[in-house]
Each structure stands twice: as C-alpha cells, then as structure tokens.
Amino acid sequence: MNEIGRLGRAVLIGFPYAWFGLFFLLPLLIVLKIALGRSADAIPPYISPLSWSHGGLAFDPTLANFRDILCGGCMRAYGASLGTAALATVLCLLAGYPIAYAIWRSPPLWRNLLLFLVMLPFWTSFLIRVYAWMAILQPSGLLNRVLLAAGLIEAPVPLLYNGFSLQLGLLYSYLPFMILPIYGSLSQLDEALLEAAADLGARPWRVLAEVVVPLSLPGIGAGALLVFVPAVGEFVIPDLLAGPGNLMIGKLLWAQFFENRDWPEAAAIAVLMVAGLAVPILVAQRVIGRERPA
C-alpha cells in the first residue's frame, strides 16, 4: 500500500519533469548540437559536432557560429527585438490594465460576457486576423478611407509596414494575454480592502495606486511575461506587418534557416534567444513568487 503510494507520488512529481525534459530540454539540446556544428552542403545541411569514429564517440564542437552572431548585425536584431517586445509589453499593460479593471468592476452578469469577448478573437485563425489588419492599414484600406472621408488627412498616410503597424499588430494579438492574468489577480482582491482604503481617507485614484495596483502585481508580472517572451521571438507579425527597418530576431532566424540554409547559425541564434529570455522569466517569477500566502 505504502509502496504504491510512494510510486504514485513519484509518477505524479515525475510527470512534469518528464514533460519538460522531453519537450523542452531535449529539443533545446538538439538545437544546441546543431549550433555547435559546421555548415555544409549536405542533407541535413550541417556537420554534427558529435560523430562515431575509430569505434568511439568524438566531440568536435565549434563556437564559430556564436562568434559570427555576436559580431554581426545579429546583436542589433536582438536589441531591436527586446526593445520592440518591451514597448509592446508596456502598451499591452497600458491598454490591458484598464480593461481588466473595468471587467472586474462591472456587474457580475456582465463579467463573464466581457471575458468571453476578450477571448473571442481566439476563435478565428491568428493568421487571418493579421491579414485583416493588413487590409485595414494599407494605403487604400479602411482606416485611410475613413480618415480621408472625415477630412482629417488629405492623402493616404503610410500605416502599414512600419513600426506603427508592428506595434499595433503585437498589441492586438497579445492584449488578451495581459488582460486575463491581471483580471485573475484582481478578482482575488477582497472588496473590503477598497472600502477600508476609502474609509481611511483615500480618494479613488489613491486607492488604485496604493492598494489595487500593488496587490495585482502578480497578475501584471504574469501578463508581462506572457506578452514579452513570445513577442521577442515573434515571426508572423513582423513578417506581415513590419517594414524593412524593423529588424527582429524571429525574422533573422527564419532567413538564416530557410533562405541561407545555414542551420548551425540559425540554431546559435535560437540558443542565444532562449538564454536571453531566461533572465526576464526569472525576474518576473521573483515578482510573481512574492505573492502573499493566504
């Protein structure tokens, strides 16, 4: 009986580790192996650093790929990606917090409907939604025509293929990932705390600044992580909405992989990206982890 219990516990605890190992660590190691190899005209197009020779396992890695990306324009793309993702996170927070707050403060019957509306876009293909933005933003698109008709502009403005359309696309796509964790955090907040703050003389905006926002920090942290991390490596949105000036690491990676067929360098870019993202994840987990007990 006790043995089965111990075994059950081992399986239960082992499962997430096995999942993590199988679907994150193992692929990452494979990518790392490619990153340490050499580019070659072969199928697949690289020479593995691991090989069987003279009856033994030989390990012959090269750091040339990492050296290449550390010196080249690659670092600029990393920096630009981090900057773009950081801006997108801030914009999502600025737009998402008021929405989450409004949903939380609305009558209970409305709350579920509003949450449903936040999640509704997920029912349509992500790609179709981004294409729809292209149709709206292009020079002869809906937005330009409306602005022309309203007499606000005299000639179509370039709305597409620039930083604006990139940020709009990121904001649009990632907003729900900011709203939902913040709402989750707010909905756990005891209403009596707001009344207590008001009772002690805090005007509404000070209640917000001194009680509501500090107590929803775990939600803000989780939301920021859910937006920032995928936004750094985002490929589809920059590819479809960004202009030539908006260099992003996802696009570079794709180009190295499919256009230059330089797998080892693409793999090195990917490894460096994962390593770079581990830092903000750990920072954010500190913030979330500070959540109060009970």
Next chain:
Amino acid sequence: MPLLELIGVSKSFGRIAAVEQVSLTVERGEFFALLGPSGCGKTTLLRLVGGFERPDKGRIVIDGEDMTAVPPYARPVNMMFQSYALFPHLDVAANIAFGLRQEGMERGRRLARVEEMLALVQMTGFERRRPHELSGGQRQRIALARALAKMPKLLLLDEPLAALDRKLREETRLELTGIQERLGTTFLVVTHDQQEALGMASRIAVMNQGRVVQVGRPAEIYERPASRFVAEFVGAVNLFEGAVASASGETVLQVPDLPSPLPVPAGTGFQAAAVLAVRPEKIRLRPDRPTGFALPATVCSVGYQGALSVVHLEAGSARRRLSVHLASAAARDLPRGSPVWASWSAEDGVLLTR
C-alpha cells in the same frame, strides 16, 4: 447636539428593503449597539453611516453636518471591518499609518501616532510584521488601532468580536469598553450576539426586518422588551398566549391549556389576545405548593451549564415546555419526573401585545 442623527433613512437592494424608515440619534461618547438577527439590516445601516451605501430616502447627519451625499473618504468616521480588511502588502505600521498618510500628516508625527496606537492596543514591537504573520486576535487589535489612528468622531465596528474564540472574545470585549471609555470616542457597533450587546453597550437599538423595533439601555431592553420579537431575541424567555380578563376580582391572563390563570403586572387593561413574557431566571421552583399563584409542573430535564443549570419543565394539558434557570446547587435535588410548583411574581412578567 447629538453626534449622529439618522432621519427617516431607507435603503433597498432591488426589491428587498434592507433598511426602512430608520430614525436614530446617538449622543457623543456613547457606546451604541445595533442588535438584530442576520439580515435585519444592521450592517446596511452601519454601511450607510460609513458612506459605503447611499440611502434611497432620509438624511444622515454627523456632528451637525449633513453627510448623506458625502463619500466615505471625506467623512469624519472610521470603520473596523468584520474581516478586518488589513492591507496584506503593508506591514502593521504602514497599515496603521495609511489613513494618516492620506491626510498628509508629516512623518515624525505619523510615526509617533503609530506608536501611540500600538501601545493603546498593546501591540508595541509588532511594527514590521505583515498581517499574515499575526494571529486572529492580533489582527483584530491592529484593525482597531488603524481605525482609531485618525481619531474619528465616530468609530463604526462591524461584528468586532465575531471572528474571535470565546475566551478571547470576553477579554477583547472588556478591552474595547476600556479603550472606548479612555478615548471618549463614540462607538457604533453592529452585533448579532445579544450577550455582547448587553455587556458592552450603553444603549442598544434592536432591529428586525429593516426597522428599529426598540431603543434603550441594556437593562430596559432585557427587563422591559417592547415586543414579542425583542423578548425572544434578547435572552431566553417563556411566552404564554392568552386573554387578559377578570377572575375573582383580579386581572389575570387566562391560558387555555394551563390549570390556573397567570398573574399580570398591575395596571394591565383587558385584552382579548396578549402574550406574557417571563424570563427563565425569574421563575422559582418549590416541592410544595406555596400560597398564592403557582403552576404544577414536572421536571423533564436538567442541563448543567456550570454555575447555572437550565431546568426544562412540562406543565398543563398541552404539556407546555417551560425553561427555568437555577443555580446549579439548587437544581441538584430535582430528579427527572419529579413534580414541582413553579411560581413568579406578577411584576416579573411583561405583557406584550401579540
């Protein structure tokens, strides 16, 4: 000028009237209790005074100023919440200083006031603790200190002792009255516990179904309940329904299922339908028939409760249940099934209209 004046205050939630036409005055320095069963509207009334609800009708005047439309942050009133509502992200000192910071008190005075408040509730040294590191009783003290820190004219307390265990409740009750007397702050406390209200308050308003049904000092409420509801809600009571009529020259209450008519207080007029309320501790039990009024009964059970014992009797053709409180020493020689004579004096009963 009274400190708090409620004038014809009504409040409904949807179609449910929570508070109906309540008029009350609370004088400066009073320890005033709103007592009633859950759902009677006492908490809504407290929230109306705090400003968390707006009345549909009526006016709320605090210290001579009409506060009916004033938001909570601008009222000279502070509240101690039933859940205590301590800010979990702030330590004890910051919780107590929260209200002082809102009014822009400078740091030095603020810290001094925090120390003063901690000393008042005997929690000096707990400044840096977070609420989750405190016990229930300690949280209660900090909540009290926080509510008193701004020196409000009126302190509202929502079920202040409900979350404490029995022994702590007794101690805290004494401390609350001590602090109230020391500071002279007017306390308005909501409670469903009649013991608590009788023990703490200088005056009590008993509420039922959104209305105030009786206001008075604890002894008045207990000894002279104005209605059947008050008699039953505040303390235990034996109720006899019957008609007030004349029997052999005396005014008595005729109860159909009892062998003898019951005495009523002097000056009672004849009524076809009335209720006589007699408190269990007013009833005396004797093995032999005394002179004057007495009711023959049988001992059903004796419930030992320490100093007191609750004796249940059966009397009359309908085997009506009576409860009697006796000193445990006296209840010891009452075996189950033994016949006794129950009696009380006419002035110990209270005649209520049905």
